[in-house]
Amino acid sequence: MTSTAREGAAPAVLDRITSVTLSSVTLPLPGGISDAKVLTGRQRPMTEVAFLFAEIRTEGGAEGIGFSYSKRAGGPAQFAHAREVAPDLIGEDPSDIGRLWTKLVWSGASVGRSGAATQALAAFDVALWDLKAKRAGLPLAKLLGAHRDSVRCYNTSGGFLHESIDQVMDNATRTLEAGVGGIKIKVGQPDWAEDLRRVAAVREHIGDTVPLMVDANQQWDRPTAMRVGRALEEFGLVWIEEPLDAYDAEGHAALARSLTTAVATGEMLTSVAEHYELIRHGAVDILQPDAPRIGGITQFLKLATLAEHRNLQIAPHFAMEIHVHLATAYPNEPWVEHFDWLYPLFNERLETTGGRMHLSDRPGLGITLSEQARAWTVDRVEIDAPY
Template sequence: MQAHTQAQPNARTDTQRDMQTLPKTTISRAEAFLVDLEVETVRTDAVQSFLKQETVLVELETTDGFVGLGYSYTIGTGGTAVLAMLRDHLLPRLVGADARNVEGIWFDLFASTRATTVGAITSLALASVDTALWDLRCRRAGEPLWRLAGGFRRNVPLYDTEGGWLHLTTDQLVAGALASQKAGWPGVKLKVGKPRVHEDLERLSAVRDAVGPALDIMVDANQSMTYAEAKRRARAFEPLDLSWFEEPLPADDLTGHVRLAESTSIPIAVGESMYSVSQFREYLAAGAAGIVQVDVARIGGITPWLKVAHLAETFNLEVCPHFLMELHVSLTAAVPNGRYVEHIPQLRAITTAEMEIVDGHAVAPDEPGLGIAWDRDAIDDRRVS
């Protein structure tokens, strides 16, 4: 009894000492909230319309006062489910953790959600946390994301999607492509998936005739086709010298993508609808992709995004990420196989500065952190939960 009594003060002293020696980088506050952003222009493809951007934000603060803000998104549904995953399961695990241990935190959160992985809700939640951790890491280091994530270059070629939506007329597609070309942008992307192949072909041919051979033209089917139809359309498109054929088939049709890639000279682009590094590994090992379009929100954050980018490099493939240009400009600049940034502005309502564009290239921000100039008052005004 006496030995037990004597041990108690020592145990309390040890606990107090541990609390006093916690690193200053300990996460003291973790908050998640949802902001709805109206679409900046009408956006349609072969399967859907862009309803709104549900922007899920996570703010982390450490005991020495550093604050990191990260985010992910949906295009209209599921945002509250992501928010519930964060508030009910992930954020409580963050308080008390060392914010410097980004890999360790990502793995711990992923492991704690085994029942819902691999899937969109969990990946989007993880991305909100992981991008906040990277924002903290960069701010603490006093470095911009493009350098801390690799530092390959600052300027990345830009292609425009805003002038290529499926509801636009042929004349509007041509006018948009010519405007992009005049602005010095090296590429444009056009949506395909009209009911008949001759409709797609007429639209694409008109743009190619207008801009000539020097402008890159990409096409995107948004997973709308069968293998047989995608093969038929790829054959019809081949004389137009397209840079890639994006998401021709459902993302889970690995066999179909392998067969399609073997049947056409047009590079097949996939990745925006993949939610794990292992899915990319299977596609790349099977030869099912020529362009890798990994999305930092849908893959689960910057930590797995970089793994996919480096995996693609080992297969001698280029990375052209999907959407989120304000974040992807820095990541594409960070890696040697980053080729293109997609121009679809969607954060202007809640930021105070736009992505810099010089001579058709997106310029990665050089300020410490993610490089996104958030407008906190505008964010607060648009909170929905």
């Protein structure tokens, strides 16, 4: 490592990146997972999730790990883009995270600043934040400045539409017994009367005091969303998620003004700019950004500042291993989505008790890749310093 601070000398450098390892890991799912997009014929059942892992090492011995992901198509594209731009990190100081994000964006500027391109960069960005927190000996949330040591959490993985309502209710029972605080179930079927029957059954099963959310996965048009949203009011939902197309800011705004139930959306957007359109239109009560989808933690923090300025709640989507840190560092009380799908990838588990997800005292993200994750690796490349 080198460090200089003399007047007129080279910029101070605390450490340098010497290698980046990229791994494409395919996580198999237990059976075909179906939400409303499958039942309306827009997608096939989901059988796997593609992960992009980035492991960054420095000459000073520091290491960081980060990841991005893609459900269905897109995983190979993320891996290919990451492999192309990764050499631009070699020799750089890992502390300069914001500058490095900008450098990598410009490396691939011809393919834009959203979508698969920035999702690929997210793996690097998360790894750099993990590295910085580890070097400080702090959990990432503490490095960012935590407002709390735990967050409200709700489960989604037990509420999909490929399972019978009896199975969904059984899943809810086990989830609540495991210390998770709320239940989210999927709606948005072609026959929305069936949605109402499923919601009514789950509400009766879990009782009136347990937080309950629904997610239509963008499958309603504006009139249907208004009609079903009003019919759902009686169930005391925490929110209605993705009632409309993710980019219909005006439609979401009209719905948010008309319903008592909060409107939540944002998970499918892939940049801060796209989220800002929701904020600008007053289209959302609860913003649901996904750090891997919008380009990583650096971009998430920018968006969190905009959301806080409007006094919005946030409920980050998926990737709870990352989002528990970002949510605990958000001033307004947030929610974090509990998914058990990623359990096989890591050696560690997040603790859930009393309806809340708790920070661990492990430095950084507090995760290490499991041997199973290594076994599911379908492609791997290591980029080293040329010396």
